[in-house]
Amino acid sequence: MSHTALIPSHRKPRQSASKSALRAGVAGGVLSTIAVAGAAAPAQAEPVTQTIEMPTITAGLSTTVAASAEATQQVALDLETQAHEDAAATTAAKAAKKAKAEAVRKAEAKKKAEAAAKAKAEAAERASRTAERTTLSAPSGSSSSGSTSSASTASAPVSSSATGSAASVVSFVQMQVGDAYVPGGTGPNSWDCSGLVQAAFRTVGVDLPRVSQSQSTAGTQVGLGNLQPGDILYWGSAGSAYHVGIYVGGGQFVGAQNSSTGVVQRPLDYDMPTGAVRIL
Structure with a gap:
């Protein structure tokens, strides 16, 4: 007997050719199936690597709040x-x-x-x-x-010696006796002192100033002892008179005195004038 006859062999026993062919076929089928499945499967999406910055919610919030508060305060x-x-x-x-x-x-x-x-x-x-x-x-x-x-x-009657324009002036003012006195009155039924004098001279074509101050210097100054019918009498100083009237003769005058008496005819000593001017 050989000295190696009892040493067991370490080599694997050979497989039969039929088993090897079977295993090869199975492996090939499996690989084919995997290949077909891999080809049919959709490609896997690439992972997202881009970072998207989300807007900050609080950006501008303080400005908006301040504007809203200001609008509320304005309202x-x-x-x-x-x-x-x-x-x-x-x-x-x-x-x-x-x-x-x-x-x-x-x-x-x-x-x-x-x-x-x-x-x-x-x-x-x-x-x-x-x-x-x-x-x-x-x-x-x-x-x-x-x-x-x-x-x-x-208002006693006076037989005036006036003639012409002076007589017309005297007649006009005497016809107004009894009319009312109204400040600023220029007729026909109510007068103030200068309004009556102005209207009387207007009947004979003489256009006098409207106020007593101007009327007191509108003609020639005459003394109270040399009066003639139709002369303008004034109270106060010439140029600053506060009242005017018309001398009608016989020591009397006609004037729009005040709201209590209206237009009256009175003797000079009822209210002695300061001076007189002659227009006619």
């Missing part, structure tokens, strides 16, 4: 201003209404006072005319004493 201020304006308008309307009512009341009171003054003046004028008729009907033998009394009797 509040506008509402407060409107409230003040409405209150002021209401107060002004109440004040205007009260002032209007007061003005109406004063106007009515003034109107009543003027009406009462006019009625009083008319009553006085009627009384004067009654006295005048009584004087005219007196006997001729008493004419001298009647002439003396007429100088102190309001």
